[in-house]
Amino acid sequence: MGKFIGLLLIGELTSLAYIGGVSEAAVLTGISYLLFPELAALSYDVFTRPAGTWARSPFLLIITPLITAIMGLLIEQHLGYSAYSVLLSIAFALLVIKLLNSPIAPAIPAGLLPIFLEEKSWWYPAAILLGTSLLVLGLQVYKRVFSDIIPQVKSLPGLIDDIVEQPPRFYSWLPHFVLFLLADAALARLSGLRFIMFPPLVVIAFEMYAHPDVCPWANKPVLLITACTLAAAAGVSFEMLMGNNPFSVMLSMAVAMGLIRLFRLHAPPAVAVGLLPFVIERPNFTFPLAVAAGTLLLVGMFSMQRSFRR
Numbered sequence: 235m236g237k238f239i240g241l242l243l244i245g246e247l248t249s250l251a252y253i254g255g256v257s258e259a260a261v262l263t264g265i266s267y268l269l270f271p272e273l274a275a276l277s278y279d280v281f282t283r284p285a286g287t288w289a290r291s292p293f294l295l296i297i298t299p300l301i302t303a304i305m306g307l308l309i310e311q312h313l314g315y316s317a318y319s320v321l322l323s324i325a326f327a328l329l330v331i332k333l334l335n336s337p338i339a340p341a342i343p344a345g346l347l348p349i350f351l352e353e354k355s356w357w358y359p360a361a362i363l364l365g366t367s368l369l370v371l372g373l374q375v376y377k378r379v380f381s382d383i384i385p386q387v388k389s390l391p392g393l394i395d396d397i398v399e400q401p402p403r404f405y406s407w408l409p410h411f412v413l414f415l416l417a418d419a420a421l422a423r424l425s426g427l428r429f430i431m432f433p434p435l436v437v438i439a440f441e442m443y444a445h446p447d448v449c450p451w452a453n454k455p456v457l458l459i460t461a462c463t464l465a466a467a468a469g470v471s472f473e474m475l476m477g478n479n480p481f482s483v484m485l486s487m488a489v490a491m492g493l494i495r496l497f498r499l500h501a502p503p504a505v506a507v508g509l510l511p512f513v514i515e516r517p518n519f520t521f522p523l524a525v526a527a528g529t530l531l532l533v534g535m536f537s538m539q540r541s542f543r544r
Contacts, residue, residue, distance in 0.1 A: 241282075241284075241380060242282050244281075244380075245278075245281035245282035245283075245284070245376075246278070246281070246282060246491055248277075248281045248372075248376060249274070249277040249278045249281045249282070249487075249491075250484050250487060250488060250491075252273075252277045252281070252368075252369065252372055253269075253273065253274055253277060253483060253484060253487050253509075254480045254481075254483065254484045255480075256268055256269055256273060256365055256368075257269050257479070257480040257483040257484070257512070258480045261478070261479060261480065265357055265361055266478075266512070266513050267347065267348075267351070267353060267357075267358050267361050267362075267513055268361045268364070268365060269483065269509060269512055269513060270299075270344065270347065270361065270362055270365050270513075271343070271347075271433070271434065271506040271507070271509035271510050271512075271513065272299070272340035272343045272344065272433070272434065272437075272503075272506045273365050273366070273369065273506075274487050274490075274505045274506045274508070274509050275340050275434070275437075275502035275503050275504075275505050275506040276288060276295065276338075276340055276366070276369060276502070277369055278487075278491060278502050278505045279395075279399075279502045280295075280369070280373050281373070281376060283395060284373065284376060284377050284380065286395060286396055286399065287337045287395070287396045287399035287400060288337060288338060288399055289373060289377075291336070291337055291338065292370045292373065292374070294334060294336040294337065294338050295338055295366055295369070295370055296363065296366045296367055296370055297334070298330060298331065298334060298336040298338040298341040299338065299340065299341040299344035299362050299366055300344075300359055300362055300363050300366070301330050301341070302323075302326065302327045302330055302341045302342065302344045302345035303344040303345060303347075303348070303358060303359040303362040303363075304359045305323065305326045305327075305330075305345055306323045306344065306345030306346060306347065306348045306349055307348045307353070307354070307355075307356065307358055307359055309322055309323050309326075309345075309348075309349060310348045310349045310352060310353065310354055311354050314352070315349050315350065315352055315428075317419040317420075317422070317423055319349050320346060320349055320350075320419060320431065321415060321416075321419065323345040323346050323349055324342060324345070324346070324415060324436060326345060327341055327342040327344075327345045327346075328342070328440075331401055332401070335401050336401060337399045337400055337401050339399070339437045339440055339441060340434075340437055340502075340503070340506070342433070342436050342437055342440065343433030343434060343436065343437060343506070344362055346433040346436065347433055347513070350428060350429070350433065351513065351514070351515075394448050394450065395450070395500055397445065397448050398441055398445045398448055398449050398450065399441075400445075402444040402445070407443040407444055407446070408443075410443055410535075410536075410539045411439060411440065411443040411444075413535070414439055414443070414531070414532060414535045414536070415431075415436070415439075417531060417535060418430060418431045418435070418528055418531055418532070419431055421527065421528075421531060422524075422528075425524075425527070427520060427523070427524040427527070428524075429510070429514075429521055429524040429525065429528070430524045430527050430528040430531075431528055432466075432507065432510060432524065432525055432528055433506075433510075434462075434503040434504070434506040434507050434510075435462075435503075435525075435528050435529060435532060437503040438451065438458070438462075438501070438503045438504075438529075438532065439532050439536075441503075442532070442536055443536070446536075446540060450499060450500045450501065451499055451501045451504075452536070454497065454499055455533040455536075455537065457497040457499050458499065458501065458504070458529060458533065459526060459529045459530055459533060460493075460497070461490075461493045461494055461497055461499055461501065461504045462504050462507050462525050462526070462529045463522050463525055463526040463529065464489070464493055464522075465486075465489065465490040465493060465504055465505070465507045465508035466507050466508065466510070466511070466521055466522035466525040466526075467519070467522040468485075468486050468489040468490065468508055469486040469490075469507070469508035469509060469510060469511040469512065469517075469521075470511045470517050470518065470519055470521050470522060472485050472486045472511075473486075473511045473512055473517055474517070474518075478512050482512075483509065483512055486508040486509060486511075486512070487505060487508060487509060489508060490504060490505040490507065490508040491505060507525060
């Protein structure tokens with residue numbers, strides 16, 4: 235148990251250091267999307283679970299987000315932002331995950347982010363490639379350093395997380411997932427709050443619908459809403475009070491990690507939520523409100539669907 239807690243803490247600190255370095259590179263180059271928010275989710279998971287599903291798939295960790303990022307950019311260049319563009323990007327990402335048999339669900343937001351940010355530069359997929367490549371390189375070093383400890387810290391919760399991160403084998407859940415996406419897109423359009431369908435929410439929903447019986451946050455709906463909303467609020471607060479810099483980014487990520495640790499809720503996408511304000515232009519407190527609304531809609535629709543299934 236002591237070794238497990240020690241490695242978990244070292245993994246959290248390593249992921250913070252990695253995100254801090256990426257944030258510094260984003261500030262120095264002026265390329266804000268170097269700080270791809272899902273890098274926070276990926277780095278948190280692979281460094282705290284170096285024997286986990288994502289950590290065991292280094293090639294797919296690089297190539298899956300790159301392909302979806304390129305397609306998302308092409309969609310934005312030709313169609314611009316719309317509900318149709320968003321749904322098309324998600325459909326393509328699901329196809330890529332299926333064809334590659336990839337467990338890297340955070341690749342879905344890689345295709346959504348250029349559409350939400352209306353980014354048309356080819357520097358975007360290049361930045362995604364650089365970020366994931368550096369993450370894989372750092373992970374290989376990390377595994378070598380702790381090669382004696384990693385095999386000893388596997389646990390039942392880790393096994394459950396591995397199952398959740400596996401690509402789905404069956405797709406009977408897909409109509410329910412699509413129905414949620416349509417409802418979420420409609421709510422975003424009616425309210426004028428684009429980030430009611432914030433990119434990490436799609437990953438959260440994907441894992442819930444694809445693995446309803448084992449997904450850690452499927453059975454903790456109130457804690458899921460609370461964690462996502464507070465992580466969003468922390469990100470906005472730090473960005474507004476301290477500006478966009480590595481220290482504020484690391485503080486935001488630390489708060490998100492603290493929340494999911496406090497709630498015993500292994501939900502890496504929630505860590506990404508806190509970093510979104512650092513890539514959004516002029517973020518304000520409508521963002522956590524949008525996050526709360528989108529997450530509440532997901533929890534409500536998922537609960538109804540599961541009740542009907544039972």
